[in-house]
Amino acid sequence: MDVPYQFKQFDAVVVAGEGLHSYQVLHQHKAFLGIENRSVVSYVLDALIKAQSVRNIYVVGKQRALREHLLRDGIDLDQPKPITLLEQKQSLYENVWFAYMESLPEPVPESHLENSIYKDKALLVVPCDSPLITPHEIDYFTAHADIEHYDYVLGLTPEKALKPFYPRKGQPGIKMAYLHLKEDKYRINNMHLVKPGRIQNRHYIQTMYQYRYQRDIKNVVRFGVELFKKDCYRGYRFYLCLLVCLMCARLKLDRVADWFRRWVPKRHLEAWVSQGLKTRFTGLVTPFPGATLDIDNNRDFEVMKLRFQDWRQSLRDLVERYPLPEDVSAQTALSRSPVPSQLNTSGTDIETVR
Known part of the structure; x- marks a missing residue:
């Protein structure tokens, strides 16, 4: 990879809010779904606790419900890493921003933030519904993220890494x-x-999050309208090509999709997103699928429960194939301490395409 290996630590935010644009599974909040007698959000916290690149952890959601489920699952909110529960706001954007402001070492008025030394503070933001995320995956992602030259690094998983988790005969x-x-x-x-x-x-x-679930054609249209209004049509060809590819893939017209995706180079899309957000944005490709395998609907949840142990083993096997950088591994060995957790593993919802 082009980015040099580095050992860095960040505060982490778990977005576990229940809002107007969040999705429920089996009529309940995804964070509190149970897999092998533990809440999904507890598996996410297990990974963050063990990850050497994570310093402090903030969980944004309904405080009372979060506290009840985490304590029941044996999550210690004080050690080995402090876990702060924050009451959710009205939107995903507000939740992340609230956690960011709470994570600052000292109170800073929002109006003074532009000239503050904390404007370059980076947070690791993860969802509450990815129970297969691993400490190794987190450390690998943060070690390769070029946070010196970019302000927003979004993780991407290639298709080949997800094929082992496709449905198979039987x-x-x-x-x-x-x-x-x-x-x-x-x-x-x-x-x-x-x-x-x-x-x-x-x-x-927030707009991207609101219309992220693009299996619903109404969201596709709404997102396109919102996007074009903000973008003044500059990036229309990117959005239209991505949309056509999505539709062709559903219709199993792979050759047509492959033809259209030639018009969407990764670096051009990154430049477009950077321009829209007015920041320095990049996508970081990693070989780990654990964080990618989230729970979106009832069927995915039933499959996740059934295949949970098999898939965890598959993810453990990837650790040897994609080790951490040498300097990270050395410091990890020196600083690792036992973590009281039931998770036995080796160790960016702004989703616009579903």
Whole structure:
């Protein structure tokens, strides 16, 4: 990879709010779905606790419900890392911004943030519904993220990394929609390393989140209208090509999709997103699918429960194939301490394509 390996630590934010644009599974909040007698959000916290690149953890949602589920699952809110529960606001954008402001070492008025030394503080933002996310995956992502030259690093998982989790004869699986780019087909992997103070058009993120579920054709149209109004039609060809590829993939017209994705080079799409958000944006491709395998609907949840142990083992096997940088591994070995957790593993919802 082009980015040099570095060992860096960040505060992490788990977005676990229940709002107007969040999706429920089996008529309940996804964070509190149970897999092997533990809440999905607890598996996410297990990984963050063990990840060496994570310093403090903030969970934004309904405080009372979060506290009850986490304590029941044996999550210690004080050690080995402090976990702060924050009451949710009205939107995803507000939740992340609230956590960012709470994570600052000292109170800073929002009006003074532009000239503050904390405007370059980066947060790792992860969702509450990716129970297969691993400490190794988190550390790998943060070690390769070029946070010196970018203000927003979004994780991408290539299709080949997700194929082992597809449905097979006699075995259920999960098959997702992709972002069809010239270089490859990618799935947004739900990890975001972002400097909130450096994104001028932060409110655009809420629009992206609001219309992220693009299996619903109404969301496709609404997102396109909102996008074109803000973008003054400059990036219309990117959106239309991505949309055509998505539709062709559903109709199993792969050759047609491959022809259209030639018009969407990754670096051009990154430049367009950077311009829209008024920040420095990039997508970081990683080989790990754990964070990508989130829970979107009832069927995915039933499959996740059934294949949970098999898939965790598959993810553990990837650790040897994609080790951490040498300097990270050395420091990890020196600083690792036992973590009281039931999760036995080795170790950027701004999703616009579903």
